[in-house]
Amino acid sequence: MADRKAPRKPAPQGQSREDRLKAALKANMARRKAQARARAAEEETGKGSNRADEESS
16 A cells, blocks of 8 residues: 555656557457447347347337
8 A cells, every 4th residue: 555655757748648548549449340340240140130129129
């Protein structure tokens, strides 16, 4: 718990922010691509065709 109070060296603001944003964007795009692939695979197997009927009930 004493580590929380230890002063940290501030990282260069511009570069670290850019790196964080770049990493977040990369992770988000990977997640969205995986979701799109899963949806496409679901439609190919025919599981997606009955989904609309179940949601309307």
